[in-house]
Amino acid sequence: MNLLEYALLAGLFYGLYFALVGVGLNLIFGVMRIINLAHGDFLMLGAYGAFYLYHLLGWNPLWAIPIELVVFLLIGLPLYYLLVPRLQKSGDPEMLSFILFFGLSQVIEAAAVFVFSNNQRSIPASVFGGAPINIAGQVFPVSWIVSAAVGLAGIGLIYAYLYHSRPGRATRAIMAERSEAAATGISVNRISALAFGIGIAAAALAGIFSPFMIGAIEPSMGIGITVISFAIIVIGSLGNPIGTLLGGLIYGEALMLMQTYLASWSELLPYVLLILILLVRPTGLLERAVRSA
């Protein structure tokens, strides 16, 4: 049994999943230049959604995908109009977004404690079938493969939306220069609201698979997830959703290698990666894909 081989393959699955974890945060930053510090809390809500669908109705978490995508997209749209246009009017929306979304994160967490209680919750990994799968001579849980596949599909869909759809092209125009996009007749608010909803729905989608990849669900899990997501999107380049895939893969591989060879230090990983990337390449690995304002 080759530990390195196992760690690399496991890192690939984790990386694809973590790319999905970070992509919503990056899309929102790319379009609106605001940091959604409640990102991890939306993921947590998505996880609870899947948990209750499974425990109350016996539904496989895969059924939660279409339901949560619609529900969280619908939550995101009014939330955008409630919060973001006001932020954009302020002198420093980027800075103020930290404060506002941190507050929102705290509110969501407190409400989640009230509604769901503090006990850790989980979904048995056996919902995807009991027997693990053999890949390249190594055995992996089915839930990892499913989570990675959904991660890849999620990134692929966002890519297709951005590069092969009309609203996606408008989204990229706003990412490049908001005022120029508005001048060409693009409805900046409508497109941004859609991007905000997609960002939140992507977080919820990642949440559905978090019991298999991240561990037990609990109301306070959001902040830690936001930190990891932030590290991933900084590695790939802030504002560049495609770079998130690269960021996710680097994070996943680094995490699995650390757990295999330096398990005691794995907690420091997101912070170490953040510091390294900020020192070596502060604009992220795919900086050229983003045009500075």
Place this chain on the structure above:
Amino acid sequence: MMKHIASFLLVLFIPALALGTPAKAPGAIRIGALYASSGPFASSSLPQYHGLQFWVNQVNKSGGVLVKAYGKRIPIKLIAYDNQSKTSLAGTLYSQLLTRDKVNMLVADFGSVLTSVAVPLARVHRTLLFDVTGTSARFFTPGNPYIVLTSLPTSGIWPTTLANFLIHRKIRRIALLYSTNDFDDSQAKTLRRKLKAAGITPVYDHGVPSNTSSYAVLIHGIAARRAEAVIELGYPNNDIAFLQDLKASGVHFNLVFTVFPGQLLSLMKKNVGDKVLTWTYTYPTPPLLKHRRINYGPTLADFISSYTRDTRREVNFLTIAGYNAGLIIQKTLETSASLKPLAMRRAIGKFSGRIKTLNGLFKVNTEGAQIGETLPVGQLQRVNGKLRMEVVYPLKVKTAEARYPAPRPTH
């Protein structure tokens, strides 16, 4: 002259009169406590707090606790704050209890992490700390008389029986995976030392951060070392993630040991399911472990009956631990001639080893560490289709034979 003599006598007798007058009893005995309503310790902290709260309610319903120092019953006032599982906030709140609320005694929150900040503060403010489940051996030092561990033995003692069991079963390829915190670290140290004394060196020996939630790669690493037994020492969230990942990975070990199925079985069942828990070894604690010949407080059955009736909550080990802390406080107040912390500590020394509650024998050493009960080794076995905790070691208290090696699960 007479005036001078009268003044002299007055000066002489006033203090004597003052000494002779019994001190005025306080309106309430003020107990300070913390709990975590959110964060990683909430699922353990809240049941412990609810157990303590239930004791306070029971005592107050009967007119208060009997305080020997005043020869009468005095009600208890429980002053409690929420630390949200944050040690920094816990430190501030413990200080607030000691300086602003001027509590007569402190009851620590769940576990070693949240207790760690209370230990130096109680010592500095010379207030007696009733430590419920903070079992780190580092808290108990010869120079600190201001701490008493009420529930479990110090964590360094926990694996003693487990080590003996592993040696007794002649299991030599042992993997040790533990969270790097005081509670698990001290258990790992003891286990390592005991195994080494028997000529066994673990084939895998690694600490991981306490917030580790993915164990699959670690399990794979353990399997690569061809371990027969895996001892995973963590907090509940670690145990849940470990058991989930073990099941999902399809890797099988002859023996798997984790800490919290023996304390929070219901929580573990909800999260990982009966199937994963079957054949898992753990430290069984009340209510899974029933102590006999109780001479102080209610029996386990009576407690469960009254607690569930009054609160509609489920009883787990931490509920019992919280309630038991109340019983120890009650006995202290019934025995101590004064409310001064050192007097109370001396009183505890006197009844230590003489009372047995629903939580077992209460016995502390001179440093305040609990030495009354050792934790046996239990195994969750499937009997008539149901999961049942059986004590499998030591032999003199065992209720069933250990199923070793554990049967392979069928997918």
